[in-house]
Amino acid sequence: MSKERILITGANGFTGQHACSHFLNNGYEVIALKRNQQHTDQLSQDQVQSILCDLTDEEAIANVIKETKPDYILHAAGKNDVMESWQNPSMYLKANVMATIHLLEGVRKYKSDTRVLVVGSALEYNPTQRPNHPYGLTKTFQSLISKSWQTLFNLSIIIAKPTNLIGAGPSRGFCSLLAERIVKLEKYNIYEPLQVYHPNQVRDFLDIRDCLKAYEILLKKGDIGEVYPIGTGNFHSLKEVINQYQLLTNVPVPVEIMDQNHKLANKNGHSVYEHGLDLSKIRKLNWNPSIPFSSSLNSILSYYRQKL
Numbered sequence: 001m002s003k004e005r006i007l008i009t010g011a012n013g014f015t016g017q018h019a020c021s022h023f024l025n026n027g028y029e030v031i032a033l034k035r036n037q038q039h040t041d042q043l044s045q046d047q048v049q050s051i052l053c054d055l056t057d058e059e060a061i062a063n064v065i066k067e068t069k070p071d072y073i074l075h076a077a078g079k080n081d082v083m084e085s086w087q088n089p090s091m092y093l094k095a096n097v098m099a100t101i102h103l104l105e106g107v108r109k110y111k112s113d114t115r116v117l118v119v120g121s122a123l124e125y126n127p128t129q130r131p132n133h134p135y136g137l138t139k140t141f142q143s144l145i146s147k148s149w150q151t152l153f154n155l156s157i158i159i160a161k162p163t164n165l166i167g168a169g170p171s172r173g174f175c176s177l178l179a180e181r182i183v184k185l186e187k188y189n190i191y192e193p194l195q196v197y198h199p200n201q202v203r204d205f206l207d208i209r210d211c212l213k214a215y216e217i218l219l220k221k222g223d224i225g226e227v228y229p230i231g232t233g234n235f236h237s238l239k240e241v242i243n244q245y246q247l248l249t250n251v252p253v254p255v256e257i258m259d260q261n262h263k264l265a266n267k268n269g270h271s272v273y274e275h276g277l278d279l280s281k282i283r284k285l286n287w288n289p290s291i292p293f294s295s296s297l298n299s300i301l302s303y304y305r306q307k308l
Contacts, residue, residue: 005068010075015212035055037050062105062110073115073116119162120227160218162229167209178253198238199257221285229277244294
């Protein structure tokens, strides 16, 4: 019996690397779609089929779909730095919006029965309201396009909206940035404090390993056309993150609490989930996170201690 085949976009990224490991370990034939041939931490190059492809090249991604004919696609590629999106919004439109259109068009033309999971963002906004930042705008467009292609062309598209993903591996999220600076201080006595503007701001942090279990369930059992928020339902302030890290290291956690009225503070783009996310749909599929927050932070520290 042949293995089920999954195509993972953004395979060089934080989610993509973990996804390749997850699905490979669960018995899938994994096709890792990468924009460049940079080194990946999670897998050796001979464990998966790697394909170089720029998703903004419509013909190139169409050919990949035509040749590989995947049973599943996890679309995890894209740009996700809120601050960078203010500087280069057109690049974010190309990477998050046009790339998604090109991918879905390839599916429509050459493998219309493929089940596609598009990774959206909890930082999307209500289209009837004022945009929050260019990144949120592009992810909102991405979800609208995915829903539209599903309806117009009867494609098997599902949308996931994860909260803040954390875990070992290359990430530019707050927990990873802080862990890297802690380890630099531990190992090399390099003090580079991370500026924090809103220490009491809360976020729902979700371990990437738990998230990928949810993604696999959605690819298998998710309702076509549905949007599934994914999170823990628990919230931790940035100050709690700092305090948790302090319990895991013997050096002072290198942070600098900034003036909250600083002109950049209102552009940091991190959502405050005042009411949380509705997790009822994903929980109906018998998914619940299992990795404690402290264990996630410990795994991040361990990653940087080994890497540096």
